[in-house]
Each structure stands twice: as C-alpha cells, then as structure tokens.
Amino acid sequence: GQNIDQPTEMTATEGAIVQINCTYQTSGFNGLFWYQQHAGEAPTFLSYNVLDGLEEKGRFSSFLSRSKGYSYLLLKELQMKDSASYLCAVMDSNYQLIWGAGTKLIIKP
Amino acid sequence: GAVVSQHPSRVICKSGTSVKIECRSLDFQATTMFWYRQFPKKSLMLMATSNEGSKATYEQGVEKDKFLINHASLTLSTLTVTSAHPEDSSFYICSARRLAGDLNEQFFGPGTRLTVL
Numbered sequence: 001g002q003n004i005d006q007p008t009e010m011t012a013t014e015g016a017i018v019q020i021n022c023t024y025q026t027s028g029f030n031g032l033f034w035y036q037q038h039a040g041e042a043p044t045f046l047s048y049n050v051l052d053g054l055e056e057k058g059r060f061s062s063f064l065s066r067s068k069g070y071s072y073l074l075l076k077e078l079q080m081k082d083s084a085s086y087l088c089a090v091m092d093s094n095y096q097l098i099w100g101a102g103t104k105l106i107i108k109p
Numbered sequence: 110g111a112v113v114s115q116h117p118s119r120v121i122c123k124s125g126t127s128v129k130i131e132c133r134s135l136d137f138q139a140t141t142m143f144w145y146r147q148f149p150k151k152s153l154m155l156m157a158t159s160n161e162g163s164k165a166t167y168e169q170g171v172e173k174d175k176f177l178i179n180h181a182s183l184t185l186s187t188l189t190v191t192s193a194h195p196e197d198s199s200f201y202i203c204s205a206r207r208l209a210g211d212l213n214e215q216f217f218g219p220g221t222r223l224t225v226l
Contacts, residue, residue: 035217042202042220043153087152095206097143097215101152 002026004100006088011106012078020073020086020103028093034062034073035087037102043087046073075105083107111137113205115218122193123226130188130221132203138183139205143215144176147200159186193225 003025012018024032031050035043049055049064049071061074073086085102092098112135122128132142140161145153157178159165165178175197177189186205190197200222204215 040200040220040222042217044217096155096158099152 002090002092002098004088004090004098006086006100006103008101009104009106011108012075014078014080014107014109016078017074017076018078018105020075020088020105022071022073022088022100024069024071024088024090024098024100026090026092026098029066030091030093030095032062032064032071033089033091033097034060034071035089037085037087039084046086078107080107080109111205111207111216113139113203113216113218115203115221117221118219119222119224121224121226124194125192128190128193128223130190130201130203130223132186132188132205132218134184134205134207134216137205137207137216139186139207140183141206142180142186143204143206144178144186144188145202145204147202147220153202156188190223193223195225198223198225 006022033048034046036046037043047062049062054063059076064071085104087102088100089097114133116131142159144156146156147153155168156171157165157167159178159180161180161183167173175191180186200220202220203218206215
C-alpha cells in the first residue's frame with residue numbers, strides 16, 4: 001500500500017530552527033510536495049522536490065532522498081506565524097497526490 | 110500565479126437540502142480538478158478526480174450519487190452534496206492541476222466549510 005509518515009506534532013522556539021521529516025512508500029514517484037496549512041484554511045504550496053538534494057527558498061528549505069524514500073522540511077528563524085500544520089504529499093505514478101496526516105508545529109515565544 | 114477560487118466559503122444548511130460548491134481556476138485552464146474532504150486533525154481525503162468533459166472518477170467509499178461532480182469547462186468544476194446530513198459537515202477543498210513542464214502541481218482553492226444542521 002501507499003504510506004506517508006510524518007510526526008504528529010512538534011514544538012519549537014521562536015527564532016530557532018526546526019526540521020520536519022517525512023518518509024514515504026508509494027507506487028511510483030513524480031515529486032514530493034510540502035504544504036503549509038493554517039487552521040480552517042486550505043493548504044498553500046511551499047516546495048517541490050523531484051531530484052535528490054536540497055531546495056532552498058528563503059527561510060524554508062526542503063530535502064529529498066529518493067533512494068531512502070525520505071524528505072525533510074527545514075524552517076529557519078522561526079516566527080510565531082509559522083505555527084501551522086505542515087503536510088507532506090507525494091505524487092504517485094498516476095499523478096495523484098498521496099497525503100501525509102500533517103505535522104502540527106507549535107511555536108513558543 | 111495560478112489562482113483557484115471556491116464559492117461559497119462557508120455554508121450552513123438544513124438536513125435534507127442540497128448544496129452546490131463551485132471551484133474555478135481563474136487564470137489558467139485546468140483539465141483536471143480534484144475534490145478533497147478534510148476531517149478535523151486528519152489528512153486530506155481525495156473524494157474524486159474530475160476531468161473536463163467526462164465523468165468524475167470517485168475514490169472507494171465515496172458515494173457518487175450523493176456527491177455529484179460536474180466539470181463543465183476547463184475552468185469550472187462543481188460539487189453538489191445532495192440530501193445533506195450532519196455527518197456531511199466538513200471542510201471541502203478543491204484543487205486544479207496545471208501542467209507546466211515537469212512540475213505537475215495542484216493549486217488549491219480556499220475551501221468551503223459546510224455545516225449541516
């Protein structure tokens with residue numbers, strides 16, 4: 001079956017760095033996406049990785065290792081507004097997104 | 110950027126009534142649109158995949174007669190929840206796929222909060 005695993009909840013301090021991990025097992029792979037979702041809102045796109053390595057975009061970076069079925073989202077210089085759920089999703093061979101359950105990130109002052 | 114809108118953003122209805130939710134891609138053509146349902150503290154659940162001009166493909170366990178999907182044009186898909194019941198109360202989110210090079214990305218609408226009394 002297809003499976004996406006990520007931690008349920010993480011806590012970090014404002015100004016610090018946090019890494020959210022995601023492991024996946026899917027039928028086929030056409031890229032891995034990270035989305036941010038604030039409570040009561042739809043997900044918003046953060047990053048896309050299809051090749052191994054690190055993609056940096058401002059305070060957010062995303063890493064992919066296809067051989068390990070592993071990705072992480074790195075958030076630097078955390079701000080209170082970064083408190084949200086972070087969803088990992090993999091596009092399978094049918095170009096459909098398979099979703100993780102999301103990681104709730106709590107930022108403390 | 111690619112923008113997807115949903116209407117209404119919030120709806121409250123009585124049990125037994127039908128509710129229509131619209132999903133529009135505003136500045137691009139979407140040959141494929143997806144309808145998701147999200148339960149509190151759970152991942153997005155794909156309900157159906159909608160292709161323009163053809164019947165929607167429903168995921169296992171989703172009642173096609175209850176959740177009617179119409180994808181009439183390259184920019185509009187509608188989801189109609191028929192004879193809604195309280196257990197249908199949920200957050201419904203649509204997304205539209207834009208094929209751009211190697212990036213097959215989905216752009217999400219803002220979601221519709223449905224409350225059935």
